[in-house]
Amino acid sequence: MLGYFLTLLGTALSLLVVDIIFPGVNIATFPAALIAAVIIGLVNSFIKPILSLLTLPLNLITLGLFSLVVNGICFWLASLFAPGFTVSGPLAFIFGPLILSFVSSFLMNYTLNSETPVAKQ
Structure with a gap:
């Protein structure tokens, strides 16, 4: 349970960093970032595998x-359902999820590899 909460918090903080770095992604408040993080997790869990399977031939032709584009569609789809979270423009569509994954990976590696007792649970 604590691991899920830390992942949710890390994704929300990563969304705020994406909001600062990239002008096409806007997040109104921190609670909006938390809601967006939950919705992104749900979209990536349920819709992304279906989209990936449907677009497998295109993915093979373009060598991955x-x-x-599939990540961008999922990111944009999450913005439709999350209040206070908007994605505008084709560059935000592609680079928003990339920046989100880099920042989120950095935060997760930092919290999981730190020597704090909370990270070891």
Whole structure:
């Protein structure tokens, strides 16, 4: 349970960093970032595997580059359901999820590899 909460918190903080770095992604408040993080997790769990399966031929033809478009669609779809979270423009559509994954990976590695007792549970 604590691991899920830390992942949710890390994703919300990563969304705020994406909001600061990239002008096409806007998040109104921190609670909106938390809601967006939950919705992104749900979209990535349920809708992304279906989209990935449907776009497998395009992904094979483009040697995996079409997966950036699938990630962008999932990111944009999450913004439709999360109040206070908007994605505008084709660059935000592609680079928003990339920045989110880099920042989130950095935060998760930092919290999981730190020597604090909370991270070891």
